[in-house]
Amino acid sequence: MNRLTWVPLILAAFLASTACYPPRNAMQKTARKYQSGKLTEDTSYIYQLPFRAGTKSRVIQGYFSRFTHKHRAALDFRMRPGTEIRAARSGIVIRTKDDSNQGGWNKKYRPDANFVMIEHEDSSRASYRHLKYQGVLVKEGEKVTTGQVLGYSGKTGYSALPHLHFMVSVFQEGRWVQIPTRFESNPETGYLRPWRKYKSVNVPRYR
Numbered sequence: 287m288n289r290l291t292w293v294p295l296i297l298a299a300f301l302a303s304t305a306c307y308p309p310r311n312a313m314q315k316t317a318r319k320y321q322s323g324k325l326t327e328d329t330s331y332i333y334q335l336p337f338r339a340g341t342k343s344r345v346i347q348g349y350f351s352r353f354t355h356k357h358r359a360a361l362d363f364r365m366r367p368g369t370e371i372r373a374a375r376s377g378i379v380i381r382t383k384d385d386s387n388q389g390g391w392n393k394k395y396r397p398d399a400n401f402v403m404i405e406h407e408d409s410s411r412a413s414y415r416h417l418k419y420q421g422v423l424v425k426e427g428e429k430v431t432t433g434q435v436l437g438y439s440g441k442t443g444y445s446a447l448p449h450l451h452f453m454v455s456v457f458q459e460g461r462w463v464q465i466p467t468r469f470e471s472n473p474e475t476g477y478l479r480p481w482r483k484y485k486s487v488n489v490p491r492y493r
């Protein structure tokens with residue numbers, strides 16, 4: 287292949303990878319604005335980071351990013367396998383799974399993620415995904431408090447590297463909608479941004 291052929295090919299591939307796509311979720315634009323700091327609000331619930339107080343984790347994927355969160359208002363926290371996952375907010379455990387030891391960089395593994403799902407008092411639900419095999423410490427129906435250990439991180443399910451996928455959904459107009467949430471953290475409290483490291487405060491002040 288000569289140069290005249292592959293230069294336009296590379297250009298086309300580049301443009302395709304950066305091209306905009308229509309937002310499927312109405313929250314998408316708002317979420318990006320929250321994350322970039324263009325939009326602020328001070329009324330929503332403030333979550334605690336889902337790991338031990340005093341420890342740090344880097345957000346390796348933010349809301350609606352193009353890698354695997356294209357249609358998800360979810361955060362990925364980089365985590366060494368076996369790291370304690372802690373409740374970001376109190377609630378009732380409504381579903382768990384920890385019988386999978388499958389995972390990897392392939393969509394076929396999507397149903398294989400181990401997880402804990404918690405319902406909060408306002409009926410919103412948080413899910414904590416990719417936990418390790420037999421790594422869930424709570425039971426369905428159990429009440430959990432902010433900061434309580436729910437289990438251990440891993441990389442089960444559709445996951446390129448070990449991390450925690452954290453996501454909150456609310457039931458609106460007949461369907462579950464994922465929403466961005468604020469966190470209390472060091473150095474800042476608010477909407478977390480990709481590639482930054484955040485330190486958990488994890489004081490169960492907000493229940």
Ligand SMILES: [Zn+2]
Binds near residue numbers: 361451
């Ligand atoms: Zn994720």
